[in-house]
Amino acid sequence: MKTIEIKGAWQGNSDCESCAIRSSVLFAELNEEDFSKIHAPIDDFSFEANAELYAQGDSAEYVYTLREGYIKLLHFNPDGTARIVRLVRPGDLFGMESLLDDLYKHSAIALTNIHVCKIPKKIISSLGDESPRMHRQIVKKWGEALSQAEAWFSEINTGRIEIRLARFFLQLSRQSGENSVAPLFKREDMGLMMDVKFETISRALASMAEQGLIANVSKLSVQIPDLARLKAFAKRGMD
Amino acid sequence: MKTIEIKGAWQGNSDCESCAIRSSVLFAELNEEDFSKIHAPIDDFSFEANAELYAQGDSAEYVYTLREGYIKLLHFNPDGTARIVRLVRPGDLFGMESLLDDLYKHSAIALTNIHVCKIPKKIISSLGDESPRMHRQIVKKWGEALSQAEAWFSEINTGRIEIRLARFFLQLSRQSGENSVAPLFKREDMGLMMDVKFETISRALASMAEQGLIANVSKLSVQIPDLARLKAFAKRGMD
DNA sequence: CGTTGGTTTGAAAGGACTCAAGAGGGGTGG
DNA sequence: CCACCCCTCTTGAGTCCTTTCAAACCAACG
Numbered sequence: 001m002k003t004i005e006i007k008g009a010w011q012g013n014s015d016c017e018s019c020a021i022r023s024s025v026l027f028a029e030l031n032e033e034d035f036s037k038i039h040a041p042i043d044d045f046s047f048e049a050n051a052e053l054y055a056q057g058d059s060a061e062y063v064y065t066l067r068e069g070y071i072k073l074l075h076f077n078p079d080g081t082a083r084i085v086r087l088v089r090p091g092d093l094f095g096m097e098s099l100l101d102d103l104y105k106h107s108a109i110a111l112t113n114i115h116v117c118k119i120p121k122k123i124i125s126s127l128g129d130e131s132p133r134m135h136r137q138i139v140k141k142w143g144e145a146l147s148q149a150e151a152w153f154s155e156i157n158t159g160r161i162e163i164r165l166a167r168f169f170l171q172l173s174r175q176s177g178e179n180s181v182a183p184l185f186k187r188e189d190m191g192l193m194m195d196v197k198f199e200t201i202s203r204a205l206a207s208m209a210e211q212g213l214i215a216n217v218s219k220l221s222v223q224i225p226d227l228a229r230l231k232a233f234a235k236r237g238m239d
Numbered sequence: 240m241k242t243i244e245i246k247g248a249w250q251g252n253s254d255c256e257s258c259a260i261r262s263s264v265l266f267a268e269l270n271e272e273d274f275s276k277i278h279a280p281i282d283d284f285s286f287e288a289n290a291e292l293y294a295q296g297d298s299a300e301y302v303y304t305l306r307e308g309y310i311k312l313l314h315f316n317p318d319g320t321a322r323i324v325r326l327v328r329p330g331d332l333f334g335m336e337s338l339l340d341d342l343y344k345h346s347a348i349a350l351t352n353i354h355v356c357k358i359p360k361k362i363i364s365s366l367g368d369e370s371p372r373m374h375r376q377i378v379k380k381w382g383e384a385l386s387q388a389e390a391w392f393s394e395i396n397t398g399r400i401e402i403r404l405a406r407f408f409l410q411l412s413r414q415s416g417e418n419s420v421a422p423l424f425k426r427e428d429m430g431l432m433m434d435v436k437f438e439t440i441s442r443a444l445a446s447m448a449e450q451g452l453i454a455n456v457s458k459l460s461v462q463i464p465d466l467a468r469l470k471a472f473a474k475r476g477m478d
Numbered sequence: 479c480g481t482t483g484g485t486t487t488g489a490a491a492g493g494a495c496t497c498a499a500g501a502g503g504g505g506t507g508g
Numbered sequence: 509c510c511a512c513c514c515c516t517c518t519t520g521a522g523t524c525c526t527t528t529c530a531a532a533c534c535a536a537c538g
Contacts (some may be wrong), residue, residue: 071387079398083397085389099378138378144341149388149389154314158434159320187485191491197526198484202486205486234318400494435494
């Protein structure tokens with residue numbers, strides 16, 4: 001297990017007030033007055049795939065918003081094994097531990113090339129004291145993170161792998177032209193999400209393709225020819 | 240799967256200001272002035288084991304604090320299977336979804352006889368607007384819940400079952416007179432926590448007892464003769 | 479064109495599941 | 509107070525799924 005050191009590229013300060021995805025993120029409920037209270041700079045960074053934004057145990061100074069790409073949150077067990085505890089998607093907030101503790105509780109590693117906003121925690125705490133709107137938004141985001149983690153945990157980790165994979169695809173699928181597409185990640189990573197070895201993921205994908213549940217399996221994505229059929233499969237398996 | 244209807248017994252209104260476990264729960268940081276703003280009643284309830292406090296999908300009107308006993312939070316998957324996503328322990332807050340959504344995201348069922356405080360959500364929101372301390376405490380509790388859920392997820396669901404059980408015991412063990420003791424729950428429930436069938440739990444317990452890692456396995460608890468040895472086992476397995 | 483990192487595939491071994499039967503404990507009614 | 513029932517836990521044997529260890533494959537890259 002080697003540590004990869006990749007520096008993020010600084011992309012300039014963010015203009016949060018006119019941010020395109022602002023409505024879905026942390027500052028959604030802020031008004032002009034609130035923005036005027038932001039003094040510390042909020043940086044806009046991009047990282048390459050495999051870059052580690054922070055490691056479990058690092059001193060936590062920033063909260064992040066993911067603008068583009070995917071990030072895995074890795075929790076390391078005492079024995080050195082690890083699990084992916086959350087898959088961060090665009091619009092999600094992560095690293096919120098910084099707001100109440102000094103240490104990150106998990107590592108954050110880019111699965112793809114990403115774009116993030118890096119928000120110093122002191123902005124939040126100072127703003128928070130004056131702006132109930134801000135606090136409300138944080139509580140809300142936090143709650144969403146918890147719900148997502150629980151649902152993820154429950155649905156992606158129960159039953160035979162083919163079923164877990166099916167649910168995984170359903171959660172991540174989006175319309176793309178004619179048909180639905182779901183992203184794939186390194187087999188190793190997918191194994192860490194679902195608690196199986198990467199070979200098992202590979203075999204399950206092959207088997208599902210053979211059954212026609214998915215098509216065009218590549219390194220990065222699958223097509224879903226028939227969403228309804230996959231949904232049925234996710235429920236009952238293939239009787 | 241049958242639904243059990245057990246009414247909670249009302250134990251009177253809570254006197255939060257002089258609550259014995261107040262320091263560890265929601266109102267920890269409130270001062271006298273804050274308390275004077277609480278008008279709606281906070282009820283003190285007790286429930287028997289197996290009572291369902293609320294069900295996934297129910298309209299969420301209360302936040303709860305667990306004073307005594309254990310509670311399981313169950314997430315139901317679309318296909319009807321379920322997983323225990325969190326084990327609530329004394330001092331923990333649960334049902335926080337009520338603060339931001341209308342529906343509970345999981346069911347809460349008593350594993351033992353319990354004692355809870357039932358806090359109407361409007362108290363929180365009204366208090367929260369005026370008291371940053373309150374908000375801070377909520378954020379903190381929420382963060383703890385998320386961290387706990389992630390750690391739980393990762394450590395209790397990775398590796399061979401005997402190892403999962405070992406980690407489970409280490410998390411829940413407490414000193415009791417001479418030696419350490421960890422609680423056990425119905426094998427079925429333990430299976431839902433660790434994603435195995437109840438027979439597998441039973442077998443794993445037997446095997447661990449045979450290896451001397453645990454002793455005096457009963458329905459409700461195990462003794463841990465040698466914490467250090469169990470800890471070593473949780474890391475490396477039994478080479 | 480040989481390396482390299484990641485993916486696929488194969489065969490054998492191991493762990494968990496299923497189905498099934500039996501044991502233990504607590505509660506109820508005779 | 510004992511017999512009986514029900515619920516839960518334990519244990520066994522065979523099957524199924526996942527892991528392990530290995531080898532082959534593939535695409536990207538220097």
